[in-house]
Amino acid sequence: MQRPLHSLKWFACVTTLAMLFVLIGGALVTKTGSSLGCGRSWPLCNGQWLPDDITPELVIELSHRLVSGLAGIMVLILSIWAWRAVGHVRETKFLAVVSFVFLVVQGLIGAAAVVWGQSDFVLALHFGISLISFAAVLLLTLLIFEADKTISAASLTLRRPMRFHIYGIIIYSYIVVYTGALVRHTNASLACPSWPLCAKTRLFPVQFHEWVQMGHRLAAGLIVIWIAIAALHAARHYRSQPVIYYGWIIAFLLVLAQMATGALVVFTQLNLYVALAHAFFISCLFGVLSYLLLLALRTRRNPAQSVSRPVGETAPAALKYR
Structure with missing residues (x-):
């Protein structure tokens, strides 16, 4: 393969890691209460390019801004480069636009939150964007x-039940992400001292922060069950298609890790490293689900990749319940 595409692959990998650092950095800012580490000033820090009073919160907030700015430049370069190099691939141009536009939007929301302030419900959208x-x-x-x-994901066959799982889970996962972000922004992470119940002496929450926390736990519990069902379905019917089979196995392992770190956040009294790992696992999970969505949309656009037969013809046993 030509050298330019080889270089593009490396640059794309580095840019993906940079975006992951942006996500984790945003979670770090929220979890350490550093969102106003630079005061109500943006893009300057306390109205200065080089602040005089250096605090841990200032270092965290300023580092996140610098990483986000660098990642924005990298995403812009990647978008233009990919557009020119692999623009013949159908999804390239759409993804190039989405990656940069949403990064700009999240930056603007972050800036608005610093300068003017935002409600917790609006700030919770920041991580999702x-x-x-x-x-x-x-x-x-x-x-x-x-x-x-x-890598190759050609000649895939996705029946309606599998496409239902993919479409439904990725939409629902975004709801789970929002509820988790809302927990952080409303400072409800330790509202319930017990797990999985809110408290050992009662079953139901009694005040707002407890309802936020338990709402997220319920949403997270349901996605664990749903992904387990989808992974079992893939194990039964899609072993011959490794990208689908292993995609769901990886998704199941990631959602288990996300659930475990969520419980450890409570048991360790909001240990910072555990909390960041929690954000890391949900980010990776959403990435895997997004790739499965891309594959499902491809098979939807290309019916030839799906099994088709005359009405009334019986499907082979291996495909009948897919």
Whole structure:
């Protein structure tokens, strides 16, 4: 393969990692209460390019701004480069636009929150918007590897039940992400001292922060069950299609890790490293689900990849219940 595409693959991987650092950095800012580390000043820090009074919160907030700015430049370069190099791949141009636009939007929301302040319900959207940008960059990277024949997801067959799982779970996962972000922004992470119940002496929450926390736990519990069902379905019917089979196995392992770190956040009294790991696992999970969505949309656009037969003809046993 030509050298330019080889270089593009490396740059795409580095950009994907940079976007992951943006996500984790945003979670770090929220969890350490550093969102106003630079005061009500943006893009300057306390109205200065080089602040005089250096605090841990200032370092965290300023570092996140610098990483986000660098990632924005990298995403812009990647979008233009991928557009020119692999623009013939159908999804490339759409993902190139989405990755950069959503990164800009999340930056503007962050800036508005610093300068004017925002409600917790609006701030909870910040992580989700960054997550879409990260997923778009990840998918763009995978498309580049596909164009280079490094990975292959050709000749897929997805029946209606599997497409239902993919569409439903990724939409629902975004709701779970929002409820988790709302927990952080409302400072409800330790509202319930017990797990999985809110308290050992009662079953139901009694005040707002407890309802926020338990709402997220319920949403997270349901997605664990749903992904387990989808992974079992893939194990039964899609072993011959490794990208689908292993995609769901990885998704199941990631959602288990996300659930475990969520419980450890309570048991460790909001240990910072555990909390960041919790954000890391949900970011990776959303990336995997986004790739499965891309594959499902491809088979939807290309019916020839799906099994088709005359009305009334019986499906083979291996495909009948897919």
